[in-house]
Amino acid sequence: MSVSAAMAPSTAATDDVGKQYDWHFAMLHDQPRNRAFHQAIAHSVRRSAAARGKPIKALDIGTGSGLLAILAARQPDCSRVTAYEIDRRLAAVAVSNVSRNGFTDRIQVIAQHSTAAAVRPADARASLLVHEILDSDLLGEGVLPAIRHAAVALLEPGYRAVPARAVVYAALLEHPGLPAFDRLAPVPGDPVLDPRGPLKRLLSPGSALGETAVYDVHVDDEVSLHGGRPLSAPFKALAINFESLPGPEGQKALIKVPVTATGLVHAVIFWWEAQMEADGSTEIMSNTPKCFGGVGSGHWLQAACLLPVPRQAFAGEELVVEASHDDNSLMFCLRPSVESVPSSLSCMSGTVSHGSSHAAMGDASRLQTLNCRSRNLALWRAAQWVARAASRASLTATAPVIDIGDGPFLSHLVLQCLRSGSVLAVGGRPFRRLRRQATLMQISKRSKGSKPSFARSPAVICLERSQEAFGFSCKWLGARGTALKPSSGSGSVPDLKATTGRRGWRAEVVCSDAPDLPSRAAGALMAEPFFSDLDGDWGEAAIGLFWSQVTALRGALTARGVICPGSASIHGELVSCADLWSQRQPLPSGGLVEGVDISEMNSLHSLAGVRCMEGQSYRGASVAERASLLTVDFRTRCPWRPPWPAAAVRLRPRPAERNSQELVAHALVVWVVWHLAPGVEWGQEPERPGARHGVMLLQQPMAVPAEGLLVQASFDGAHCHFRVSH
Structure with a gap:
């Protein structure tokens, strides 16, 4: 017996589509979620029709597979359902599922965002809203703007909604690892993060170390596997009524929270319970973690709101937590006291973007990696090896080192090891077909008090793939100099210009107007390796991209030149x-979910290929x-x-x-x-x-x-x- 999951070139596009909808199959396998919607839709249709004395119309926003629209349409008291789905593949699947179940005359699937719909006349409006445009932190998928538009354009006054309302619960959490999600933390003696080095330019007096930001987390894992520790019991933070929405400015609440254990508060973790009907007569849908009394959150994660600065808390004291939201996000912060908080002040207006997360040119995963001391020490040792190799590669002078990864960190470490020389940073998009002007800037390492000098023979050439990476590299390396325009003529460095292509990869390295670098002159080709545009890559794309670039540039290496990593x-x-495997399976034979045939969803399913994940997810x-x-x-x-x-x-x-x-x-x-x-x-x-x-x-x-x-x-x-x- 052989079980294969190879990603063959001919099926790669299909596999990518399958990965895109993994979350949808996890959702459809969530039986408590499906059961809660089934019960609430049936009850709400009956009650709404009874109140109006006639069959009703329903509106489904974000229909996906069409399951919820079909559950509504098969109720005798529902005469018509209008379903919106912005994803055209899913919309086509929903149309097929509607046909399979015989409701083409009662369900209309529209492949657009509901907010693009025109205002409907009164007799064409729906009295029941069905929606599940919720995410781990409740509001991130735009549920409030979507319902606000629908209430004006598509729904009758006094409409019912399923879910009808949501209650947000939260708790204080100590977790030393969470701040690494959104900030570069100074570490004395660390080659990259020593506060006396270039990091101080990002952490100048008056700037904060982090920002108030929200991240998806699996709370049970963070507590049981990664050192998280609750410092309070759960507390009710906010309630949002989907049948009577708050204004776009949102809501704010101040809660006195008793501290149950002494420790540092790094974050406020939160989750929600969705009441499917306003009177709570049917089952709820929740992502409450098990460690706080939940029965398991199905396919959902929870969310953590990181505090800009950790707060020392002592068992027995009360902390004042402010919870607030706008149309798109929930936010938490700590206040000194209830009395000292002006009514106009909220976490939303007080949130400051400090730039530290943007400075690293990456997401939370990138920041956690940069905060890894063992990795930085490994890069430092590699930089020492590269510097020695570059010094030995030429008999006359140190042969320049070419850094072909995004970010200035390895260039900085090599320059520190060389103790003299300059860096040439090349910005723009030098690894793509160059249609726009790139910016070249010489960056010189100089002793304290000396004027900047711009050598024509740089010790390190730092090639950056984007203007963002180029700008950050200049800031990190202390860039001062003049901007140069790339020449259109030939001439400068033929061996640094090469184009290779295969299966979508294209590596074009351009170094026009750079200091003259003849063939076989570079002492090393190196990279962290990190490439800012390879989002969702577990490593295979970075291997392919680095290998293709090294192949294109190998003519620039001296006979004794080295490659890092080798x-x-x-x-x-x-x-x-078993849980993850079950969540990612196709729908069972017949494709029945709550008695509805949605087997067309299996056309979007694929187990082939490798999914990128973070942590022990x-x-x-x-x-x-x-x-x-x-x-x-x-x-x-x-x-x-x-x-x-x-x-x-x-x-x-x-x-x-x-x-x-x-x-x-x-x-x-x-x-x-x-x-x-x-x-x-x-x-x-x-x-x-x-x-x-x-x-x-x-x-x-x-x-x-x-x-x-x-x-x-x-x-x-x-x-x-x-x-x-x-």
């Missing part, structure tokens, strides 16, 4: 994760030893055609588990280990905060025998392929 290994382990247990599956050597040329790098490795159970109960694997978890220099490496293991890894779900769960399972791995220059078999 190679990358893809590691993996087999895990048991698969929440599984390892059933086999970890091992290196495949190594990619960047010192060789990136292959544009077979044979691809490939290997086969047998993953065996740990000795202590070989004779225990039957082990079952549901997924292969993979991650990248970068070999930066001899004896220096850094890996993106799943347990590392912010590390991104890939999860490949097996087509069927597989028993893991004593001899283990065979994993075949290959890399074609753009994608990794895996096959698991006995």
Whole structure:
């Protein structure tokens, strides 16, 4: 028997579509959610029709598969349903599901956002609103603006809504790891984060270290696995009535919260309970975590509002928490006292964007990675090795180093190791077809008190892929100089201009008007590696992009030049994760959910390919030893055609588990280990905060025998392929 989940080139586009709708299948497998909607819709249709003395019309905003619209239409007292869906693929699926269930004459699916709908006459308006445009922090998908528009344009006065209202609950949380989500934290002695180094330019007097921001989290995991500790009991924060909306300015509440344990408050975590009917007569839908009395939040996460500065709290005292919201977000902050808070002041108006999260040119995962001290030390050791290699690469002077990754951190470390020289930062989009002018700026490292000097032979050439990355690099490196325009003529550096392309990758390195750098002159090609536009990549895209760029630029290396990282290994382990596997499965035979046939949704399903995840979000247990599956050597040329790098490795159970109960694997978890220099490496293991890894779900769960399972791995220059078999 062989179970394959390889992402073949011919099916890559289909697999990407399948990954896009993973969350939808998790939602449709959430039985408490489906049951709560079914009961509430049936009750609300009957009550609304009875109150009006005639069959009613219903409005479904964000219909998705069409399930909720069909649940309404099959009620005898519902004469018509208008359903809006902005995703055209989902809208087409909803139309097919409506047809399967025989409601084409009673349900109209419109593929647009409901807020684009024109005002309807009174006799065409709906008296029942069905919606589920909610997210982990309740308001992030724009539920309030959508309902506010519908109340004016599409609904009768006094309409009913399902859900009818939502109550937000919260608790204080101590979690030293959470601040790394949105700020660069100064660490004395850290090569990157030492407050006496370039970081001080981002943390100048009067600027804050972080910002009030909200992130999705899995509270049960943060408490049980990652060191989180509740410092208060849950408290009611806000209530939002979807049948009588607050104004666009939102609401504010001040709550006195008793502290139950001494500690540092890093965040306010919150969740919600959606009352499906206003009188609470039917089941609720909730994402309450288990550690606060929930029965499991199904496919939902929760949210954490990080405080700009942690607050010391002592058991027995009361803290004043302000909860507020506008049309798009919920926010929490701490106040000195109830009496000292002006009525006009709220967390929303007081929220300050300090730029630290934008400075790193990335999301929370990127910031967590930059705050990892072990990684920064590994980069420092790699920079020392690169500097020594560059010094040895030329007999006359230090050969320049070319940094082809986004961000200035490795360039800065190498320059520190060289102790002299300058940096040339190249901005714009030098790795794409250059149609716009790029900006070149020379940045000189100088001693204290000296005037800036702009050498024509830079020690480091820092190539940035975006203007944002270029601007931040200049700020980090202390840029002062003149902006130059790229020349349109040939001439300057032919060996630094190369174009390669394969399967969508295009690497075009342009360094016009740069200091003259003849062929075979660079001492090193290096990268962190980090590329700001590879969002949602677990590592395979970074491998492919770095390898293609190194291949394009290798003509610039001296005979003794080095590449950092020199190679990358893809590691993996087999895990048991029944919950995640079940949530990602297609709908069962017949596609019945609450008696409704929505089997057309399976046309958007795919288990093939590797999903990018962060942290131990698969929440599984390892059933086999970890091992290196495949190594990619960047010192060789990136292959544009077979044979691809490939290997086969047998993953065996740990000795202590070989004779225990039957082990079952549901997924292969993979991650990248970068070999930066001899004896220096850094890996993106799943347990590392912010590390991104890939999860490949097996087509069927597989028993893991004593001899283990065979994993075949290959890399074609753009994608990794895996096959698991006995």
